[in-house]
Amino acid sequence: MAAPRGAGGRAERGDTECILEPLTLPESPASPGVVAAVEDSLHVPCIFCNECYLLPEQSQLLKHMIIEHKLVIADMKLVADFRRYILYWKKRFAEQPITDFCSVIRTNSEAPLEEQDNYFLLCDVLPEDRLLREQLQQKRLREILEQQQRERDDTSFHSMCMFCDQEFTGNRSVLLNHMAREHAFNIGLPDNIVNCSEFLAVLQEKLDNLQCLYCEKIFRDKNTLKDHMRKKQHRRINAKNKEYDRFYIINYLEFGKSWEEVQSEDDRELIDNLEEDWSDWEEHPVCAVCLFCEQQADTTGKLYLHMQKSHGFDFLKIKSEHGLNFYQQVKLVNFIRREIHHCRCYNCQEKFQSKGELISHMEETKHITFLPSRSTWDQPQYYFPTYENDTLLCTLLDSEDLVTEDQSEDVPVVSEDISNLKALKQSSVLNQLLREENNSQEKN
Numbered sequence: 001m002a003a004p005r006g007a008g009g010r011a012e013r014g015d016t017e018c019i020l021e022p023l024t025l026p027e028s029p030a031s032p033g034v035v036a037a038v039e040d041s042l043h044v045p046c047i048f049c050n051e052c053y054l055l056p057e058q059s060q061l062l063k064h065m066i067i068e069h070k071l072v073i074a075d076m077k078l079v080a081d082f083r084r085y086i087l088y089w090k091k092r093f094a095e096q097p098i099t100d101f102c103s104v105i106r107t108n109s110e111a112p113l114e115e116q117d118n119y120f121l122l123c124d125v126l127p128e129d130r131l132l133r134e135q136l137q138q139k140r141l142r143e144i145l146e147q148q149q150r151e152r153d154d155t156s157f158h159s160m161c162m163f164c165d166q167e168f169t170g171n172r173s174v175l176l177n178h179m180a181r182e183h184a185f186n187i188g189l190p191d192n193i194v195n196c197s198e199f200l201a202v203l204q205e206k207l208d209n210l211q212c213l214y215c216e217k218i219f220r221d222k223n224t225l226k227d228h229m230r231k232k233q234h235r236r237i238n239a240k241n242k243e244y245d246r247f248y249i250i251n252y253l254e255f256g257k258s259w260e261e262v263q264s265e266d267d268r269e270l271i272d273n274l275e276e277d278w279s280d281w282e283e284h285p286v287c288a289v290c291l292f293c294e295q296q297a298d299t300t301g302k303l304y305l306h307m308q309k310s311h312g313f314d315f316l317k318i319k320s321e322h323g324l325n326f327y328q329q330v331k332l333v334n335f336i337r338r339e340i341h342h343c344r345c346y347n348c349q350e351k352f353q354s355k356g357e358l359i360s361h362m363e364e365t366k367h368i369t370f371l372p373s374r375s376t377w378d379q380p381q382y383y384f385p386t387y388e389n390d391t392l393l394c395t396l397l398d399s400e401d402l403v404t405e406d407q408s409e410d411v412p413v414v415s416e417d418i419s420n421l422k423a424l425k426q427s428s429v430l431n432q433l434l435r436e437e438n439n440s441q442e443k444n
Contacts, residue, residue: 044083047071047090058082066119071102074123079133080140088132089122101126142380144252148194149325159197162204163235172196185235192249199247203237213237288392291336292359292368300395311359312369322371328378329396335377337386347372 043052044061048069053061058076065071079085092101102120109116124130157172163183168175173190180186193199203213210219214234219225229235237244245251287296288303292311297303307313319329339346343358347367352358362368371377385393 044086045090047086047093055083061086070117070119071098072105072119072121074121078124080136084136085132092128101128138380141252142383144194144249145327145383148191148249149327151194151196152191153325157197159200162200162207175200183235187237188248193247194249194252195247199244202243216241288395289390291333291392292340292362293355300392303392312363312366314369318371322374326396327383330393331379331382332371332377333390333392333396334382334384334386335379337390338382341386346377 042055044055044058045052046061046065046069048065048071051061051064053064062073062076065073076082089101098120102122103125105119105121107117107119122129124133151172154172155170157175158167158169159172159175160167161175161179161183163179163185166178168178171190172193176187176190176193176196187193187199187203190196206213206216207225210222210225211217212219212225212229212234214229214236215232216238217228219228287298288300289296290303290307290311292307292313295303295306295310297306304315307315318324318332322328324332336346340355340358343352343355344350345352345358345362345365345367347362347370348365350361352361359368
């Protein structure tokens with residue numbers, strides 16, 4: 001069955017070609033009851049009646065719909081936003097009969113007719129349902145990536161260490177690095193974590209309740225808990241605890257897969273590749289391609305210099321002036337690639353017969369040197385690469401990746417012991433080998 005008009009589609013630009021855009025949920029309410037449910041984000045209504053349940057009572061609502069309305073929804077664990085999913089189907093079932101969407105399962109088919117029951121199965125075999133699930137997953141991923149970027153840029157973070165009385169302000173990474181370095185408590189790299197403040201609050205609550213973070217046993221007092229975690233090396237979290245999954249980016253990346261499933265697939269692929277013959281493998285330099293022509297360079301520095309001198313496009317200057325973070329740089333590169341591919345000037349929208357005519361126009365009119373309004377290119381659709389082998393995307397740097405002189409003080413440096421340099425030279429292995437070589441030559 002075809003998807004509803006509000007569920008997604010293609011946005012036209014120009015007379016002959018289209019650009020695929022992310023799907024969007026229909027926002028027009030189905031009925032006054034749905035409007036009330038939308039406003040009350042803590043409750044989820046039944047698809048068929050006026051019963052409402054709190055959001056954490058998801059299983060109770062599913063049970064109610066099975067018993068009272070004979071509706072079975074398959075694989076609910078793969079639905080990224082349970083509430084929006086239910087509201088969508090409440091609207092659709094009000095518009096069309098349930099049999100237009102669901103498979104009918106007859107139970108007790110050999111019994112008399114009055115003893116038979118018809119159950120309705122809603123699953124992603126229906127294209128509309130599959131489309132909705134994928135759309136909700138993409139929406140959640142965008143929200144999570146935006147939240148992660150806000151946390152990366154946030155300098156108002158304030159918290160105390162869970163293991164000592166030291167207080168930290170600024171960025172979340174300062175506290176996480178302190179706990180990893182000073183207390184051997186490592187919950188992962190800061191850039192792999194999202195909703196960090198909530199994560200730390202969950203961990204702190206467990207410690208306040210005298211619960212070990214790894215084995216999750218309860219102890220009689222704080223000192224006993226501390227000794228246990230130190231001696232048993234339990235200063236880590238239990239990776240099997242699903243409660244922590246929502247705090248790690250990896251659990252949002254692939255539709256319906258947890259970090260364990262993603263990791264196991266990587267491990268299986270590694271095992272499968274162990275027996276492959278790599279004897280004829282030759283390494284080739286990875287080159288990035290210019291945004292406007294076919295020129296390639298083996299470093300981004302060379303590529304940026306080429307674009308500046310040959311086309312008048314200063315990527316680093318644009319990045320600095322507009323304060324572009326990593327994700328915005330990705331969207332900008334994909335936007336420019338898309339427009340150049342369609343032979344369209346990204347400023348005046350004029351189309352040309354060839355890429356050469358387009359570049360000549362953009363260079364002559366200086367349209368190549370400045371960007372259109374941010375709303376034109378800072379769109380979720382440009383998270384996805386225009387070219388799947390675009391090496392330039394892999395080399396983009398966030399502003400925080402550049403270490404300044406002020407930041408360099410926080411980087412630990414382990415120096416060599418050169419307090420007795422003369423003794424070090426005399427005991428050097430190289431000197432010993434040299435003496436043995438000289439003795440061998442004298443004997444000969």
